[in-house]
Amino acid sequence: MKYTHHNAELGIADVGKTVILKGFVSKKRDLGNLVFIDLRDTEGITQLAFYQDNDIRSITTGIKNEFVLEVEGVVTERSSKNPNMPTGDIEVDVKRILVLNHAKQPPLLIQDDTDALEETRLKYRYLDLRRPVLQQMMKTRHQITQCVRNFLNEAQFIEFETPLLTKSTPEGARDYVVPSRIHPGSFYALPQSPQIFKQLLMISGFERYYQIAKCFRDEDLRSDRQPEFTQIDIEMSFNTQEDVLELSEQMIKAVMKTVKGLVIEEPFKRLTYEDAMCTYGSDKPDTRFDMHLNDVSAVFEKTSFKVFADVLSSGGFIQTITVKEGASRYSRKDLDKLTESIKVFGAKGLSFVKVNTPSTGSIVKVLSENELSQLIARSNAEIGDLILCVASDINTVRSSLGYLRKHIAQLEQLIDPNVYDFTWVVDWPMFEYDQEEKRYYALHHPFTRPKDSHKSRLIDAPEQSIAYAYDLVVQGQELGGGSMRIHESTMQKNVFDILSLSEKEQADKFGFLLEALSYGTPPHGGIAFGLDRLVMVIAQTTNIRDVIAFPKTSSAQCLLTQAPSTIANSQLTELGIKKA
Numbered sequence: 145m146k147y148t149h150h151n152a153e154l155g156i157a158d159v160g161k162t163v164i165l166k167g168f169v170s171k172k173r174d175l176g177n178l179v180f181i182d183l184r185d186t187e188g189i190t191q192l193a194f195y196q197d198n199d200i201r202s203i204t205t206g207i208k209n210e211f212v213l214e215v216e217g218v219v220t221e222r223s224s225k226n227p228n229m230p231t232g233d234i235e236v237d238v239k240r241i242l243v244l245n246h247a248k249q250p251p252l253l254i255q256d257d258t259d260a261l262e263e264t265r266l267k268y269r270y271l272d273l274r275r276p277v278l279q280q281m282m283k284t285r286h287q288i289t290q291c292v293r294n295f296l297n298e299a300q301f302i303e304f305e306t307p308l309l310t311k312s313t314p315e316g317a318r319d320y321v322v323p324s325r326i327h328p329g330s331f332y333a334l335p336q337s338p339q340i341f342k343q344l345l346m347i348s349g350f351e352r353y354y355q356i357a358k359c360f361r362d363e364d365l366r367s368d369r370q371p372e373f374t375q376i377d378i379e380m381s382f383n384t385q386e387d388v389l390e391l392s393e394q395m396i397k398a399v400m401k402t403v404k405g406l407v408i409e410e411p412f413k414r415l416t417y418e419d420a421m422c423t424y425g426s427d428k429p430d431t432r433f434d435m436h437l438n439d440v441s442a443v444f445e446k447t448s449f450k451v452f453a454d455v456l457s458s459g460g461f462i463q464t465i466t467v468k469e470g471a472s473r474y475s476r477k478d479l480d481k482l483t484e485s486i487k488v489f490g491a492k493g494l495s496f497v498k499v500n501t502p503s504t505g506s507i508v509k510v511l512s513e514n515e516l517s518q519l520i521a522r523s524n525a526e527i528g529d530l531i532l533c534v535a536s537d538i539n540t541v542r543s544s545l546g547y548l549r550k551h552i553a554q555l556e557q558l559i560d561p562n563v564y565d566f567t568w569v570v571d572w573p574m575f576e577y578d579q580e581e582k583r584y585y586a587l588h589h590p591f592t593r594p595k596d597s598h599k600s601r602l603i604d605a606p607e608q609s610i611a612y613a614y615d616l617v618v619q620g621q622e623l624g625g626g627s628m629r630i631h632e633s634t635m636q637k638n639v640f641d642i643l644s645l646s647e648k649e650q651a652d653k654f655g656f657l658l659e660a661l662s663y664g665t666p667p668h669g670g671i672a673f674g675l676d677r678l679v680m681v682i683a684q685t686t687n688i689r690d691v692i693a694f695p696k697t698s699s700a701q702c703l704l705t706q707a708p709s710t711i712a713n714s715q716l717t718e719l720g721i722k723k724a
């Protein structure tokens with residue numbers, strides 16, 4: 145029989161009604177003459193009651209957690225109500241029960257605060273997903289996806305699907321490859337993004353494209369990365385950078401309003417890449433708190449303190465952050481820990497000053513009075529504050545202090561998790577120069593367009609050319625990124641040349657694109673948002689596995705299906721592959 149209600153629906157107004165409910169047994173309490181069963185479905189829980197005079201009470205004896213039931217009964221008011229449960233005012237006095245299926249004892253507690261190890265949860269993911277918290281995550285993801293689709297459909301975008309079996313795409317990570325049986329020795333690559341295809345669709349004359357696209361990147365994993373993830377991928381033609389930013393703001397606003405009930409102010413804040421790096425030490429600045437980086441290099445131009453003098457003479461910088469009222473709160477041990485934590489960024493040390501009368505700290509004795517007072521002034525520090533100082537090459541200084549400001553803000557609880565500081569980081573450089581390899585790399589990807597006023601720099605000073613490239617950042621995380629694209633074959637070739645791609649590589653990897661660009665390509669550009677990230681930000685979780693139905697572990701395994709796994713020798717032979 146069909147159920148009449150879901151398990152979160154019934155309340156005091158339904159008392160007296162006869163209802164049919166279905167679901168899983170979440171909990172059974174057998175009080176001897178009285179048995180309670182909590183029945184759970186995707187919407188919630190209803191308490192079933194089997195009283196002493198109920199003939200069918202004996203049937204409950206064999207019922208265990210996760211059995212699947214259908215029951216029919218009468219809604220009654222509870223004598224002791226549970227205000228923490230939406231259905232806590234009522235229970236159902238059961239008159240008919242049908243056990244639809246039995247269940248083995250589950251290997252994990254199916255409730256929000258389960259004590260199961262993540263390994264067990266991933267192995268039995270189908271049970272883990274029964275937990276209300278994950279049911280809610282999946283619904284949030286669905287709501288976001290639908291909201292994005294509705295928004296883009298209304299804005300006249302067309303949803304496309306592009307191939308998964310394709311050629312290597314240029315997002316800079318390692319490819320997942322698939323061997324071809326029909327062409328032994330040849331491989332497809334799974335797309336790192338649909339980048340080239342969406343550009344080709346613009347060349348085909350479709351003006352507005354979108355795709356909820358699976359992307360595959362074989363990189364070292366972190367808590368916010370998975371080998372396969374989903375992008376909201378967007379491309380437009382005959383547009384400008386401003387059109388992409390405005391559309392994106394409207395879309396994010398619609399999602400935040402529909403899914404979270406929050407009104408987000410627009411336009412979003414904007415920072416140039418240079419400002420973000422100078423002020424926050426990061427291209428993904430968390431702007432929910434200040435603690436800016438201060439450049440104090442000029443104070444030490446003539447210093448006799450050798451460590452600082454050496455750093456400056458080798459082209460390095462000296463910068464600080466100030467922890468307000470931190471002087472008395474950080475012990476030597478705490479400071480040692482902070483020093484240790486920035487070694488991964490290449491920092492050799494962390495100097496500090498506890499501002500006071502007189503000030504104390506690791507560098508106080510070696511600085512002149514004037515240097516000390518200027519250091520304090522330029523760090524915007526006052527009595528009672530703690531100044532942390534890193535002297536090194538610019539990348540080390542920024543990454544160390546950028547890390548410390550976030551870490552300390554967390555320790556000091558300066559961050560309000562309910563603030564959504566959507567910020568555009570614009571004006572990215574086209575390239576970064578790798579000193580060791582003596583070559584340029586594209587900071588976004590090689591199809592990114594230089595600003596009109598920077599085109600000529602492609603020839604004389606590539607490292608100074610700024611791109612029409614932008615990232616949307618929120619709460620210190622990159623939510624999306626995109627660019628205007630090169631739409632001329634010659635400029636595209638120039639950029640490939642700067643990136644040291646030989647003629648042969650250009651022809652092999654991107655020959656089809658260079659050719660396509662020469663058949664009348666409209667100006668175009670777009671953006672891609674990380675759907676998983678967006679769900680994480682809205683659902684306020686830091687674990688990407690919480691927002692993906694069947695995620696992989698941090699070593700890229702699926703514990704449920706045991707992928708990746710070996711394949712039969714016959715399959716290898718068919719593919720023309722020999723084991724190493």
Ligand code: ASP
Pocket residue numbers: 315336337338339378625626627670671672
């Ligand atoms: N394909 C780019 C990426 O995945 C996004 C874009 O440029 O639209 O980062």
